[in-house]
Amino acid sequence: MSLADKPQIAVLTIQEAWRRLRRRLRNGPIHRLRFSGVGPDRLAVVPPTLYQGDPFIAEAIYGGRFLFAGRLVEAGRASIFQLAPPTPEFAAELHGFSWLSHHAAAADALAAQNARALVSDWLRYSAGRLGGVAFEPEVTARRVIAWLSHADLLLGSAEYDFYRRFLKSLTIQTRYLRSIAQEAPVGMPRLTVRMALALATHCLPGPASRMRASAQQLADELDRQILPDGGHVSRDPAALATILGDLLPIRETLQGQGQPVPKGIYSAIDRMLPALRFFRHTDGTLALFNGTGCSNMQLMAALMRFDETLGEPLSNARHSGYHRLASGSTVVIADTGCPPPVALSRNAHAGTLAFELSSAAARIVVNCGSPQAGQAALKRVSRSTAAHSTVTIGDRSSSRFAGQPHLDRFLGSPLVPGPTGVELEEIVGEGDRTTGFEATHDGYDRDLGYLHSRRLELENDGWTLTGLDRLTATRRSRAREEAREAALRFHLHPQVSVETIGDIARLSLRGQIWRFTVDQPFTIEDSILFADSSGPRRTLQIVVSVDPGLTPEIAWSFERLS
Structure with missing residues (x-):
């Protein structure tokens, strides 16, 4: 983190410390008295839910096996709420109760009884302390939504004592949320x-x-x-x-x-x-x-x-900072915007000008995506520019991270913007045969003295995507020695098989054959897709390495053959 970034991080740190202090003061003994009181004797309505669960997960929970945020805890005969959670992310998912959807999917008396028993345990062991992960504003809000959405499951054949305690706790949690809403x-x-x-x-x-x-x-x-x-x-x-x-x-x-x-x-x-x-x-x-x-x-x-x-959707989501090209059965989606504000960037990626390509219900070029919650090391890797289908210079990311352990714990590793502006120009090819855009970002300008421009054009039959990546030197940089290598990456979906034939790559997937060509030498290297329901999956990437001082432009294309 450079000196220029420190004022932004300092302001964010002070704001977060002040927010936590205000919330703690509102949780004090005097304020807690405001949350108590008699609860209602019924719910006015039970809301619908759009979430569908998995009855097999409900069965595992019934057996005392809790798999949350990538960690498995076997409770044995103890209540899961008596055990120390392995990670804060595990605790947040546990106390958020969104997993009640799995019990609802099981739709039997045993699942309902188990769900009531777990809520009853929470009321016994966790409800009395208005602190910790269980009462983080977002976790409490998730729990309230989950309890209300699955009230039929929980209250359908419940005894009066549970019914009364459940409604009283809902009332207390709602009052608590109302008091801290502005502190979230x-x-x-x-x-x-x-x-x-x-x-x-x-x-x-x-x-x-x-x-x-x-x-x-x-x-x-x-x-x-x-x-x-x-x-x-x-x-x-x-x-x-x-x-x-x-x-x-x-x-x-x-x-x-x-x-x-x-x-x-x-x-x-x-x-x-x-x-x-x-x-x-x-x-x-x-x-x-x-x-x-x-x-x-x-x-x-x-x-x-x-x-x-x-x-069809719009081609340019200008306010969000994304561009979409769609022709035939092919879709290209690209990030053409600046990073979000620092306070909103805890999950943001340094992927400016990255793109993804799909065709006929098959993913071809992807970014690595975000891993499941609780995998901090993998999350840091997934947010880097190298985990995206775009250009890196000097093995750096186009945006920087407040990458210090104590800041990660306190602020969640916000993204310090690299690109301060992205210039975008729509392209309509000759005879309307292609659509596309050209965009330029300055994320590497301050430290390495280069602008990155990317031009993408998709033919109207959807069978050819052509690209041009340009690295333009803006001034003499003290770090120019670090900028002697740039890497253009195309991460491939795990379903894609790759065969190199001379100076082309033949991509096979779901009955489709695509040909990749580029005007520079390339290699096929290992990659990883983090965004998979079964966990990280090994895959491949096409990598084009150049010296931007000697080779400022790279022209490439993906062409569908069948």
Whole structure:
């Protein structure tokens, strides 16, 4: 981290310390008295849910095997809530209770009984301490949403004592969230809190004024976080699926109760659904940029049923900073934007001008994607420029990370922007035979003295993608010695088989044959796809290495042969 970056990190550190202090003060003994009180005797409504679980996971949980955030804990005869969690990410997933969807999928009396027993254990061992991971704002909000969404499962044949304790705890947690809503971290945590409050105030009996206020506060937060083109301020495509997965049931709940739905909620949904389609590849998965990992295909299918828009998505999501080329059965999605603001960059990637290519329900060129939660070392690697299908210079990333262990723990390793601007120009080829764009970023300018430009053109039949990467020297840099090697990478999906024939690479996948050509020597090297439901998978990458001072341009193409 350079001296120029330190003021940004210092400001962010002070803001985070002050936020945590305010939250701790609100958790003190005096404030806790405000959260207590008698709970309601019933729920006014049980909201729907779009999440589908796996009954086999419910069976494993019944057997005392808890696999969260990549870690397996076997509880044995003890309650899982009595054991020390192996990682904070494991604890967050455990206390968030989203895994109740697996019990709901099992749909039998044994699963319901096990779910009640686990919630009862949480009430016994964890509910009394308004601190730790269990009461982080986002974790508490996730738990409230999960409990409300699966209230039928939990309360269907529950005894009165559990029913009473469950509703009282929901009331306390809702009051707690209401008191700390403004202290939640900016971005997704704060929006999740607002969604939980909007849902809870309509499910727990209360004054109509509070219902209207919570819905309007959610609408206001959506206005702040959802961009005009439907993207999220974090620039994470997966954030849209997560938000819609909670927001659409909230809208359905309000409509079912005859409550007014604020315009901001309608507007956000109407913007996000087409944006979600913008980020989908031909196989239905999301493009792997800025924190997106393995796609939840069941959720994606459920969300697409709400999309009533017609026609193809826009080609240029200007506010989100992405570009999409689609012709025939081929889709290209590229990152043509600057990193998000530092405070929103905890999951952001240094992937400016990276792209992905898919055709006829098959992924071809990919980025490495984000691994499952709890894998800190892999997450750092996945965020680097080298984990993306773009150019690296001097083995550096185009954006920098606040990569100190104590900062990682406190701030979550924010991204210190490298690119301060991306210039973009639309391209329409001769006779309208191709569509494309040319974009330039300055992420390597300050330290290495180079601008990176990328030109992509896709023929209208979708069978040929041509590219040109240009590295332009801007001035004499003290670090020019480090910039004597640049690497152009094309990470390939694991389903792609590669055969080199002379100066071309033959790519085979799902009945398709593609030919890769480039005007410079290339090698086939090992790579890894982090974004897979079964964990990281080995794959391959095409790497073109040049000295940018001697070879400032690299021309390449992917051509489909069959």
